[in-house]
Amino acid sequence: MAMATTAVFNSRDLLLQPLPDLNISPRRTTSHALHRVHFVGVLQPWANFESDVMNTFNAQTWSLQHLDSRITGPAAVGSVDEEQVAPNERGVQGSLEGRAGLVLGAAFRAQQLDLVMGDPRGASPPYRGYLR
Numbered sequence: 788m789a790m791a792t793t794a795v796f797n798s799r800d801l802l803l804q805p806l807p808d809l810n811i812s813p814r815r816t817t818s819h820a821l822h823r824v825h826f827v828g829v830l831q832p833w834a835n836f837e838s839d840v841m842n843t844f845n846a847q848t849w850s851l852q853h854l855d856s857r858i859t860g861p862a863a864v865g866s867v868d869e870e871q872v873a874p875n876e877r878g879v880q881g882s883l884e885g886r887a888g889l890v891l892g893a894a895f896r897a898q899q900l901d902l903v904m905g906d907p908r909g910a911s912p913p914y915r916g917y918l919r
Contacts, residue, residue, distance in 0.1 A: 791860035798894035799849040806886050809873055816875040850897040
């Protein structure tokens with residue numbers, strides 16, 4: 788029988804890993820949760836978005852600090868698979884923020900970037916007197 792092995796990940800490796808599949812509950816919300824938003828400004832597609840992202844990613848000097856390790860191989864069980872169900876928008880948002888936040892937060896720290904992930908309701912207002 789083959790032995791399980793350990794894979795070690797640095798920030799670049801972690802960012803290249805796909806998010807786990809979303810475990811959607813059979814009992815779930817089927818309506819949308821769109822909110823009235825007042826947007827002031829010009830909104831347009833970002834020309835060359837994918838190539839800009841790839842160029843920025845490839846231009847980074849990546850920290851080699853080990854941030855994560857996972858057991859791989861036959862019958863390996865780990866904490867990267869989604870084990871909770873997401874029945875509504877809040878569950879989907881929480882799952883995304885939790886999973887992406889862990890990886891991005893670790894990568895940001897390793898790259899010495901002062902960035903954090905989170906719910907916008909926890910952020911400081913963008914300007915004094917902001918009402919929403």
